[in-house]
Amino acid sequence: xxxxxxxxxxxxxxxxxxxxxxxxxxxxxxxxxxxxxxxxxxxxxxxxxxxxxxxxxxxxxxxxxxxxxxxxxxxxxxxxxxxxxxxxxxxxxxxxxxxxxxxxxxxxxxxxxxxxxxxxxx
Amino acid sequence: xxxxxxxxxxxxxxxxxxxxxxxxxxxxxxxxxxxxxxxxxxxxxxxxxxxxxxxxxxxxxxxxxxxxxxxxxxxxxxxxxxxxxxxxxxxxxxxxxxxxxxxxxxxxxxxxxxxxxxxxxx
DNA sequence: CAGTATCCGTGTCGATACTG
DNA sequence: CAGTATCGACACGGATACTG
Numbered sequence: 457x458x459x460x461x462x463x464x465x466x467x468x469x470x471x472x473x474x475x476x477x478x479x480x481x482x483x484x485x486x487x488x489x490x491x492x493x494x495x496x497x498x499x500x501x502x503x504x505x506x507x508x509x510x511x512x513x514x515x516x517x518x519x520x521x522x523x524x525x526x527x528x529x530x531x532x533x534x535x536x537x538x539x540x541x542x543x544x545x546x547x548x549x550x551x552x553x554x555x556x557x558x559x560x561x562x563x564x565x566x567x568x569x570x571x572x573x574x575x576x577x578x
Numbered sequence: 579x580x581x582x583x584x585x586x587x588x589x590x591x592x593x594x595x596x597x598x599x600x601x602x603x604x605x606x607x608x609x610x611x612x613x614x615x616x617x618x619x620x621x622x623x624x625x626x627x628x629x630x631x632x633x634x635x636x637x638x639x640x641x642x643x644x645x646x647x648x649x650x651x652x653x654x655x656x657x658x659x660x661x662x663x664x665x666x667x668x669x670x671x672x673x674x675x676x677x678x679x680x681x682x683x684x685x686x687x688x689x690x691x692x693x694x695x696x697x698x699x700x
Numbered sequence: 701c702a703g704t705a706t707c708c709g710t711g712t713c714g715a716t717a718c719t720g
Numbered sequence: 721c722a723g724t725a726t727c728g729a730c731a732c733g734g735a736t737a738c739t740g
Binding site for chain 1: 600
């Protein structure tokens with residue numbers, strides 16, 4: 457019987473991994489935030505997302521969504537009309553990932569004091 | 579009574595956040611991986627870490643550990659001897675974060691088939 | 701062994717302008 | 721409204737060489 461820690465290590469083995477790939481996929485500037493903004497079960501339009509994130513540029517939202525769609529975490533639905541309307545929502549896969557990322561945010565709040573204490577002042 | 583989703587959104591408000599900061603701090607190439615390699619309760623030397631990660635360069639391991647130490651997630655202990663010996667381990671804060679990142683890896687394994695199906699072939 | 705300094709290529713990201 | 725294209729800045733990250 458393998459120990460838990462060893463199993464994780466195995467999943468991170470570059471010759472085996474899905475873990476490495478996922479960590480990589482989540483490790484760009486906007487991906488996790490966009491996933492959070494899509495929420496668990498909501499359908500959101502491009503412009504809504506941009507508005508709710510605020511600082512993200514048009515281009516980065518587009519490429520982030522495209523990557524998420526390409527990796528099967530997000531579904532994209534186009535309504536053939538003028539002006540166009542496009543809706544995004546988490547796929548089943550994305551929906552199963554969502555709670556894990558949400559936990560990171562909740563964790564950061566539970567430990568806010570300690571985090572802020574060590575946070576470099578800009 | 580606020581709804582859960584709204585609470586998360588609040589934690590991500592740039593004017594409030596600790597969430598944004600944490601997501602940012604985790605979103606570089608090596609941070610999450612190094613945290614995982616430190617495991618929950620182990621003490622590891624610089625060279626051990628480099629060996630277990632393999633592909634990471636000496637420089638990136640050094641800067642990643644430095645950032646982790648600066649943000650209070652990792653503790654560094656120096657033994658004043660020649661040749662020097664330095665040990666790293668997760669702080670209490672880091673130890674409380676560890677399971678959340680581990681879950682991402684475990685999630686990636688549970689959904690390996692679906693992830694691989696959408697993974698772009700190099 | 702652990703760590704810093706330097707140099708430099710590349711990818712990421714943002715601003716802007718343009719299409720359907 | 722929802723994209724794509726192009727350009728350029730700059731931070732990230734890798735190789736190498738050097739110190740204590």
